[in-house]
Amino acid sequence: MAEWEWFDGVPSPIDRVELGGWYSENGDYFFAVRAYVS
Numbered sequence: 690m691a692e693w694e695w696f697d698g699v700p701s702p703i704d705r706v707e708l709g710g711w712y713s714e715n716g717d718y719f720f721a722v723r724a725y726v727s
Contacts, residue, residue: 702726 705725712718 703724703726707723707725708720709723710718710720
């Protein structure tokens with residue numbers, strides 16, 4: 690599986706980006722973006 694790093698807007702060879710998230714204990718939803726680099 691590819692290593693992933695947080696994408697902070699710096700140009701880099703992005704292979705693939707995934708958007709996901711999770712619910713916290715108080716019901717808030719947090720988004721997470723994973724960018725796969727080659």
